[in-house]
Amino acid sequence: MASPVTSTPSRLLVLQLLLVAAVTMAGSDLSPSAGRRFSDLQLNLTRGDFAGPPKFKEKYFSQVVDHFSFQIHDVDTFEQRYLILDDHWTRGTGPIFFYTGNEGNIWQFAQNSLFLLELAQELHALLVFAEHRYYGASLPFGAASFRPDNMRLLTVEQALADYAVLITELKKQLNASRSPVICFGGSYGGMLSAYMRIRYPNMVKGALASSAPVFSTAGIGDSWRFFHDVTEDYRRYNPACAEAVKRTFLLIQSLAEAQDYQKITDGLSLCDAISSRKDIHQLYGFVRNAFTFMAMLDYPYSTEFSGHLPANPVQVACDLLLSEEDALRGMRDAVGIFYNASGARGERPCYDLYQLFVECADPTGCGLGSDSQAWDYQACTEVNLCFESNNETDMFPAMEFSERQREEYCRAKWGVMPRPDWLRLQYWADGLTSASNIIFSNGDLDPWANGGVRTSLSPTLVAINMEGAAHHLDLRGSNAADPASVTKARQLEAQIIASWVGTV
Numbered sequence: 001m002a003s004p005v006t007s008t009p010s011r012l013l014v015l016q017l018l019l020v021a022a023v024t025m026a027g028s029d030l031s032p033s034a035g036r037r038f039s040d041l042q043l044n045l046t047r048g049d050f051a052g053p054p055k056f057k058e059k060y061f062s063q064v065v066d067h068f069s070f071q072i073h074d075v076d077t078f079e080q081r082y083l084i085l086d087d088h089w090t091r092g093t094g095p096i097f098f099y100t101g102n103e104g105n106i107w108q109f110a111q112n113s114l115f116l117l118e119l120a121q122e123l124h125a126l127l128v129f130a131e132h133r134y135y136g137a138s139l140p141f142g143a144a145s146f147r148p149d150n151m152r153l154l155t156v157e158q159a160l161a162d163y164a165v166l167i168t169e170l171k172k173q174l175n176a177s178r179s180p181v182i183c184f185g186g187s188y189g190g191m192l193s194a195y196m197r198i199r200y201p202n203m204v205k206g207a208l209a210s211s212a213p214v215f216s217t218a219g220i221g222d223s224w225r226f227f228h229d230v231t232e233d234y235r236r237y238n239p240a241c242a243e244a245v246k247r248t249f250l251l252i253q254s255l256a257e258a259q260d261y262q263k264i265t266d267g268l269s270l271c272d273a274i275s276s277r278k279d280i281h282q283l284y285g286f287v288r289n290a291f292t293f294m295a296m297l298d299y300p301y302s303t304e305f306s307g308h309l310p311a312n313p314v315q316v317a318c319d320l321l322l323s324e325e326d327a328l329r330g331m332r333d334a335v336g337i338f339y340n341a342s343g344a345r346g347e348r349p350c351y352d353l354y355q356l357f358v359e360c361a362d363p364t365g366c367g368l369g370s371d372s373q374a375w376d377y378q379a380c381t382e383v384n385l386c387f388e389s390n391n392e393t394d395m396f397p398a399m400e401f402s403e404r405q406r407e408e409y410c411r412a413k414w415g416v417m418p419r420p421d422w423l424r425l426q427y428w429a430d431g432l433t434s435a436s437n438i439i440f441s442n443g444d445l446d447p448w449a450n451g452g453v454r455t456s457l458s459p460t461l462v463a464i465n466m467e468g469a470a471h472h473l474d475l476r477g478s479n480a481a482d483p484a485s486v487t488k489a490r491q492l493e494a495q496i497i498a499s500w501v502g503t504v
Contacts, residue, residue, distance in 0.1 A: 054117050056083035056110055056129070061169065063133070065140045066153055067161035078140040080162060081131040083110050085117070089126040091174070095501040096181045098204075099129040100163055100196060102189030103375045104367075106131035106138075109189065112305045114477025116184055119494055123501060126179070130166055132159050132192075134374040146373045148414050154374060156382055156423070159192065164200050180205040180501045186472030187211050187448065188383070194438050195427050206437035206500040208493055209452075210472040214440075216451025218429035219384040219420045226364060227288070227389040227396055229447035233295040233314055234395065236445075241318035245291065245334075246395040248327045249284070253397065256280045267328025271352040279353065284397045286357040288389065289365045290335035291317070291396075298445050298470040300481040307340050311481070314445075361409055361418075363387045363401045364447075380410035382422045436460040437500060439493055443469025443486075462496065464489045 063080040083106060088094075097116050101109060110129040120127050131138040134154045139145040167181055181204050185193035190212030197207040215221055235242040255264050256277070264283070265273045274283060293306060294313040301311045310316050317334040324330030332351075339356055360366035361379035364387060379385050386403055389396035403420055410416050428434060432453070440453035443466040456463045466474065468483035474490055 054085055054110070054114070054127075055087070056085050056127070058083055058107075061166055063138075063162050063165065067158055067165070078133075078138070080133065080138045080166065081106060081136060082166065083107070083127075083129040085120070085127040088121045088124055090124040092176055093178050094124040094126060095205075096167070096170070096176065096179045097125045097127050098163070098167060098181055098183050098196075099127075100159075100183050100185040100189050100192035101130050101132040101135070102185060102187060102192065103132065103135055103378070104371050105136035107136075108305070109186070112303070113184070113186065113475045115475050115490055118478060118490075119497065122494065123498055125182075125501075126174070126176070128166075128170065130163055132189075133162055134377075135371050146370060151374075151377045151414060154377055154381075156192070156195065156378075156426070160195055160199050163192075163196060164203060167203060182497055182500060183207040184475065185209060185212070186475045187213075188217075190440075190472065191217065191427075194435075194440070197438050198427055198435050201436075206439075206497065208439045208441065208475075208497065210441045210475050211443070211446055211448050211452065212440060213448045213451030214423075214427070214429055214432070214453065216387075216448070217383050217385065218424035218427070219386070220424065220429055221451055223386055223388050223401075224390055224393045225450055226387040226447050227292075227394040229450055230292050230295045231394040231396070233298060233445055233447065234291070234318060237315050238318050238322070240322060242395045244321055244327070244330070246391070248331045249287075249391070249395070249397050251327055252280070252283070264328065267326065268332045269350055271350040274353075281399075282353045282357070282359065284399060285359050285363075286351070286353050287331065287335055288396045288399070289357050290338035292364055292447070294338050295445070295447050296471040299473060299476070300468075300483065301479055307338070310337065313337050361385065361406060361413075363389075363399070377414055377416075380406070380414050380416050380418055382419065384418070384420050384423065386420075432461060433457050438462075439464060439496060441466065441472075441474050441489055441493065443467075443471070443473055445470040446472075464492060 058081065060079040060081055062077040065076045065078055097120055099109060099113060099116065106129050116127055119125065133140055134145055140153060141150045144150055171177055171179065183193035183196045183204050184207070185191070190209035191214055193207040194209040194212055194214060196204045216226065231242050234245065252264055261274045274280065294309070294317055297303065297306060297309055298312060298314045303309050317337045320333040320337070321330040324333060339351060358366060358368060358372060360372065360376040362375060362385045364385065366372040366375045366379070386401055386406055388401045389399050391398045406418055410418050423429060436458070437460050439462050441464040442449035442452050442454060445468060448471060453463050454465060466483065466485040466489045469486050473486050474493065478487070478490070
């Protein structure tokens with residue numbers, strides 16, 4: 001007997017062709033007509049159908065440490081954490097929605113990806129959020145996982161194999177051989193979702209890759225693009241804001257050249273007095289990091305995804321910056337929005353440059369703690385992030401990060417040699433048209449967007465562009481403040497996923 005997933009291929013293809021046409025006709029954004037094309041397929045995606053946070057069960061799976069070795073000493077296992085929710089699942093036949101965990105604690109992603117729960121309710125799916133090896137509690141070598149000699153098993157390939165093994169075992173345990181699997185992910189997690197469909201198409205029916213920079217992380221594109229796009233977010237709100245940031249950096253440079261370090265220290269309320277070019281370089285990275293993350297997380301409501309951020313943090317930061325007559329104090333208040341200081345005028349929060357920001361192989365920021373160590377290693381091996389600011393196409397100081405500099409840093413820090421083109425080779429970055437059943441969604445406020453797929457590549461490789469949306473906003477739960485483009489995007493995503501799992 002044919003499964004529900006494969007019983008109506010012609011209808012699936014027609015739906016996807018219509019979807020591509022709808023998105024294409026809407027230009028780079030979604031139009032009201034795009035939603036009406038599928039009026040007979042409307043799904044009830046609202047956040048009001050469940051009370052309180054989702055009640056995931058935290059579980060652990062004994063995962064193989066090295067999937068690609070057959071040596072006896074390499075068959076050790078570690079405990080991989082995953083979260084599971086079956087409240088809405090049609091047991092045994094309903095789809096499995098599998099979130100491919102990225103660079104952090106899996107609870108953080110589960111609590112900030114409630115679109116999956118909304119869709120699971122409608123399509124009667126099982127939810128699984130799997131934690132990426134070397135992040136959160138999923139440490140192959142426990143406390144010793146971050147020793148350089150133990151980091152060699154932190155690769156995209158090993159992570160994908162983890163997910164494939166976990167999916168296989170869960171389907172066995174739950175007697176769910178007929179349940180189609182759809183992968184979801186945002187940012188690096190979105191890349192992994194797309195890669196799961198590419199590497200394991202026999203296992204994964206389709207993928208939603210939200211804000212997935214599959215091109216830029218594979219070394220495709222211009223090194224200046226990312227920080228140019230960060231700048232555009234501030235310029236879009238108020239051109240004077242981007243100009244003020246640029247002028248303030250020039251002021252800092254002028255003061256540093258005059259060795260007036262005390263004025264910089266006092267004006268920015270730094271905990272320790274700066275006294276060298278090294279400190280100035282650290283300060284540049286510290287400030288650029290704050291403006292970058294506020295652009296990425298420029299959501300229309302307050303969030304706790306990366307510390308507490310107010311609604312529209314770009315606007316809030318710009319308003320603080322422009323309302324302060326003293327340029328240094330204005331910048332201090334603006335970066336305080338991200339660094340969890342009050343940011344209020346009249347107060348003097350103290351910033352510890354070396355505690356709040358750690359420079360790494362990812363110029364967009366690695367974060368802090370053990371998770372940042374793991375991401376730094378990945379940026380030193382497979383994930384190519386040679387982005388740089390130049391003070392011409394962006395508002396930041398010129399901060400070069402070339403392949404040569406990456407090599408020098410990574411050899412010194414981890415004893416590894418980066419492979420700039422590895423993701424391009426392994427995961428078809430310049431040959432994606434050979435893949436199928438992947439949705440690539442991007443918001444035009446997200447500086448990562450232009451590093452991803454912005455144009456549909458085929459009837460089954462669909463690009464959805466959302467006006468006024470920041471980093472993977474479509475994966476978050478429905479909110480009254482959502483831009484109309486995001487609501488429409490979720491509806492279209494839901495409709496095509498429903499077609500993949502055979503419910504329409």
